[in-house]
Every structure is written in structure tokens, then in C-alpha cells.
Amino acid sequence: MGQALPVTWVRVTDVERITPRTARVGFTADELPALLEDRPDQQMKLCLPRAGQRTPRLPERHAEDPYGMRWYEAFLAIPEAERPWMRSFTVRSYDRQRNVMAVDFVLHGDGGPAARWGAAAKAGDVLGMVGPSSLYARPLPAARRVLLAGDETALPAIATVLEALPAGAGAVVFAEVADAAEERELPSAAHGAEVHWVHRDRGGSLVQAVRGAGAALDGVDAAWVAGEASAVRDLRRHLVEDRQLPKSTVEFSGYWRRALTQDDAPTKEDLAWAAERAADAS
Ligand SMILES: Cc1cc2nc3c(=O)[nH]c(=O)nc-3n(C[C@H](O)[C@H](O)[C@H](O)COP(=O)(O)OP(=O)(O)OC[C@H]3O[C@@H](n4cnc5c(N)ncnc54)[C@H](O)[C@@H]3O)c2cc1C
Incomplete structure (x- = not known):
């Protein structure tokens, strides 16, 4: 599990309930223009905070390896009680002019950390993102x-x-x-x-x-x-x-x-x- 995957912070710009059970969340980050490609079905993983954390703890980045060649080992090295919840999502769209990526969260109930987070998301909230990567295209x-x-x-x-x-x-x-x-x-x-x-x-x-x-x-x-x-x-x-x-x-x-x-x-x-x-x- 040593893939070269980028690990970045992403900050919520806006949230829209596009249907009663779908929250469309806009995220921005300085790294997005280089990370997001013009291809369909870009998948990534979002790192969500544990209870009691405002922002998730992300795997350590190293100066000589800023894109976390060994991100999964670093992720597992975080003590379990502090390790972020990691869930898979799709980039619904990317507005290059505004540098905002939209992600649609299915609000399937409060049984999952991602659905809970999506239901309460607001501008300024910060998550971690692993990927996307053309390795998985x-x-x-x-x-x-x-x-x-x-x-x-x-x-x-x-x-x-x-x-x-x-x-x-x-x-x-x-x-x-x-x-x-x-x-x-x-x-x-x-x-x-x-x-x-x-x-x-x-x-x-x-x-x-x-x-x-x-x-x-x-x-x-x-x-x-x-x-x-x-x-x-x-x-x-x-x-x-x-x-x-x-x-x-x-x-x-x-x-x-x-x-x-x-x-x-x-x-x-x-x-x-x-x-x-x-x-x-x-
Ligand atoms: C490549 C990929 C891309 C994905 N893209 C998206 C996306 O763009 N938007 C999106 O919303 N999801 C997407 N998913 C699905 C999402 O990762 C899962 O639904 C995930 O389980 C949600 O995490 P959670 O923390 O809410 O629930 P979990 O903690 O994983 O699960 C908690 C409980 O909720 C149930 N559950 C999970 N998802 C659903 C659901 N949809 N409906 C009903 N019950 C559910 C589980 O069975 C479990 O009992 C994608 C998954 C993959 C693999």
C-alpha cells in the first residue's frame, strides 16, 4: 500500500441542499488546480474529523516526499482514537475559474460519519483529501x-x-x-x-x-x-x-x-x- 497519492487540506466554500437528501459541498485548496484533471469519474478519499476534533488529523507530510508516497503507513501510524474517518467520494465538478470542486454527499442517516458531516457542513469547515489520482482512472x-x-x-x-x-x-x-x-x-x-x-x-x-x-x-x-x-x-x-x-x-x-x-x-x-x-x- 505505498501508492503515490496526494494528501491535502480542503476548505468548504459553500453548501447547497440540491435534494432533501443530498448536500452539494464546494471545497477549495491551493493544490486543486494541479490535482484535478479534465476526466470523468475522479475518485478520492475524504478524511473526516473524529468526535471532539474541529479538523481531522492528517498523515504526516515529509519535505522530501510532500505527496506522501507512503501515505497509508503514515495514516495507520496515527493512534486509532485520533485517526480520521476516511470515506470515498467522487468529484462531481470542478470550476477552474473559482477553484472550487463540488462533491455530493448522500445524507443516508446519522449512522455514518460522512453522512453526519455532510448534513452539518458549513463554509470554513476543513477536511483532508487523499487523491484523486489517475492511478485509479x-x-x-x-x-x-x-x-x-x-x-x-x-x-x-x-x-x-x-x-x-x-x-x-x-x-x-x-x-x-x-x-x-x-x-x-x-x-x-x-x-x-x-x-x-x-x-x-x-x-x-x-x-x-x-x-x-x-x-x-x-x-x-x-x-x-x-x-x-x-x-x-x-x-x-x-x-x-x-x-x-x-x-x-x-x-x-x-x-x-x-x-x-x-x-x-x-x-x-x-x-x-x-x-x-x-x-x-x-
Ligand atoms: C469510488 C467511490 C466513489 C463514491 N462516491 C460517492 C459520492 O460522490 N457521494 C456519496 O455520497 N457517496 C459516494 N460513495 C459511497 C460512500 O463512500 C459510502 O456510502 C460511505 O459508506 C459513506 O460513509 P458514511 O461514513 O456515511 O457511512 P459508513 O460509516 O461507511 O456506514 C455506516 C452505515 O451506513 C450504511 N450506508 C453507507 N452508505 C449508505 C448509503 N448510500 N445508503 C444507505 N446506507 C448507507 C452502511 O451500510 C452502514 O450500515 C463512493 C464510494 C466509492 C467506493
């Missing part, structure tokens, strides 16, 4: 028509993928959200992307919706799926086994696990799927 397979499927946590990434679609490529989106109030504008118009909202309060689920999509998926030759891990695995299986998409054309990623936090160890199933992903990528 996973380019979408070239497609004539791509399926983008996910829950609320995947919507920021889906939006950036839609924005980056090459001219002539089509897209169909399946997005599972809590209810109709969680729907939001997606940059779909430019590509005539077809968007299907799936509402949990009406008994809908992403898995059922995609499995039952029928002709809505005609012509789909690649897919990008993210969200709750078991739903993602189910859909990946469906796309490869039932819809006969080559494995290499299905990009999938479990973003969160039901009843488990991001600090919990991987389950046997997580490890098996990680091995399969690695095999697919090689």
Missing part, C-alpha cells in the same frame, strides 16, 4: 450505447461520464433513488440519453429495473455499474450471463455495503469479486 470501454446504472452514491460519477461521452455515443441511465424528490438534472440532453428513475418508496430496485428493462437495453454494448455492493454484483452477473456482454465491457464497483462501514474488513465475497476484477483488468 478506469476508462470506459468504447461503446455505441452505454448503460449507466447506480444508486444515489453513483449519480455524481454517472453525471461526469455523461458529460464526457464522445459525440455519437448513446446512453441509457437507470438510477435508483429514495423517492421522486431525489431526482435531479442529469447532463443527458446533449446525447439524447434516456433516463429511467427507480423509486425505492414505490418498491422499485435497481436490480429489478435493469433485469426487467427489456428492449430499453437494445443496442447496449458496454455498461458502468456502481452503488450498493450486492446490487452491483447481481447486475454484473445479469449483464454478462443473461445479456451476454463481454466481461471487459462491464465496469462495476461496489460503493458501499449494507450494514457494513468502509472501515470494516472485506468479506469473503468482496475478496472474490476483487480478484475477479483484477483478472478482468489484466
Whole structure:
């Protein structure tokens, strides 16, 4: 675990509730112009303060190694009671003129430090950020028509993928959200992307919706799926086994696990799927 990942402070500039359960938080930092690239689906980890801390404690930076080649060792060296909570997020957008990066926090309740922080975030608050890094960039397979499927946590990434679609490529989106109030504008118009909202309060689920999509998926030759891990695995299986998409054309990623936090160890199933992903990528 010795990747070259940048570790920086980021300061909140503004917070907007874009839906009842989504806080869009603007962050700035002197390092952002050099860190953020013009590519979709930039992922990073935010370091959040423990109870009683105003700002999180970040892994030590060394003058000769300012970007923390060994950040993870330094992170683990922080005593556990003071070690920041670290959670994965997506850069929804970056306004180079204002030097402000927007991150959408899903407010899924007060059971997680990131959701709690997002619900109370205000201008001036400071977090740590690890990444983003092009080491983790996973380019979408070239497609004539791509399926983008996910829950609320995947919507920021889906939006950036839609924005980056090459001219002539089509897209169909399946997005599972809590209810109709969680729907939001997606940059779909430019590509005539077809968007299907799936509402949990009406008994809908992403898995059922995609499995039952029928002709809505005609012509789909690649897919990008993210969200709750078991739903993602189910859909990946469906796309490869039932819809006969080559494995290499299905990009999938479990973003969160039901009843488990991001600090919990991987389950046997997580490890098996990680091995399969690695095999697919090689
Ligand atoms: C590459 C990547 C990019 C991501 N991008 C984003 C993003 O842009 N915005 C975003 O909001 N999330 C994003 N996520 C998901 C986010 O990291 C997880 O939801 C994370 O668990 C939230 O941390 P937490 O501290 O709120 O909850 P945790 O402490 O991790 O979990 C506490 C409890 O909450 C449950 N839980 C966690 N997330 C959810 C959820 N969404 N709905 C319902 N229950 C949940 C867990 O099962 C657990 O029981 C991303 C994840 C990955 C891997």
C-alpha cells in the first residue's frame, strides 16, 4: 500500500441542499488546480474529523516526499482514537475559474460519519483529501450505447461520464433513488440519453429495473455499474450471463455495503469479486 497519492487540506466554500437528501459541498485548496484533471469519474478519499476534533488529523507530510508516497503507513501510524474517518467520494465538478470542486454527499442517516458531516457542513469547515489520482482512472470501454446504472452514491460519477461521452455515443441511465424528490438534472440532453428513475418508496430496485428493462437495453454494448455492493454484483452477473456482454465491457464497483462501514474488513465475497476484477483488468 505505498501508492503515490496526494494528501491535502480542503476548505468548504459553500453548501447547497440540491435534494432533501443530498448536500452539494464546494471545497477549495491551493493544490486543486494541479490535482484535478479534465476526466470523468475522479475518485478520492475524504478524511473526516473524529468526535471532539474541529479538523481531522492528517498523515504526516515529509519535505522530501510532500505527496506522501507512503501515505497509508503514515495514516495507520496515527493512534486509532485520533485517526480520521476516511470515506470515498467522487468529484462531481470542478470550476477552474473559482477553484472550487463540488462533491455530493448522500445524507443516508446519522449512522455514518460522512453522512453526519455532510448534513452539518458549513463554509470554513476543513477536511483532508487523499487523491484523486489517475492511478485509479478506469476508462470506459468504447461503446455505441452505454448503460449507466447506480444508486444515489453513483449519480455524481454517472453525471461526469455523461458529460464526457464522445459525440455519437448513446446512453441509457437507470438510477435508483429514495423517492421522486431525489431526482435531479442529469447532463443527458446533449446525447439524447434516456433516463429511467427507480423509486425505492414505490418498491422499485435497481436490480429489478435493469433485469426487467427489456428492449430499453437494445443496442447496449458496454455498461458502468456502481452503488450498493450486492446490487452491483447481481447486475454484473445479469449483464454478462443473461445479456451476454463481454466481461471487459462491464465496469462495476461496489460503493458501499449494507450494514457494513468502509472501515470494516472485506468479506469473503468482496475478496472474490476483487480478484475477479483484477483478472478482468489484466
Ligand atoms: C469510488 C467511490 C466513489 C463514491 N462516491 C460517492 C459520492 O460522490 N457521494 C456519496 O455520497 N457517496 C459516494 N460513495 C459511497 C460512500 O463512500 C459510502 O456510502 C460511505 O459508506 C459513506 O460513509 P458514511 O461514513 O456515511 O457511512 P459508513 O460509516 O461507511 O456506514 C455506516 C452505515 O451506513 C450504511 N450506508 C453507507 N452508505 C449508505 C448509503 N448510500 N445508503 C444507505 N446506507 C448507507 C452502511 O451500510 C452502514 O450500515 C463512493 C464510494 C466509492 C467506493
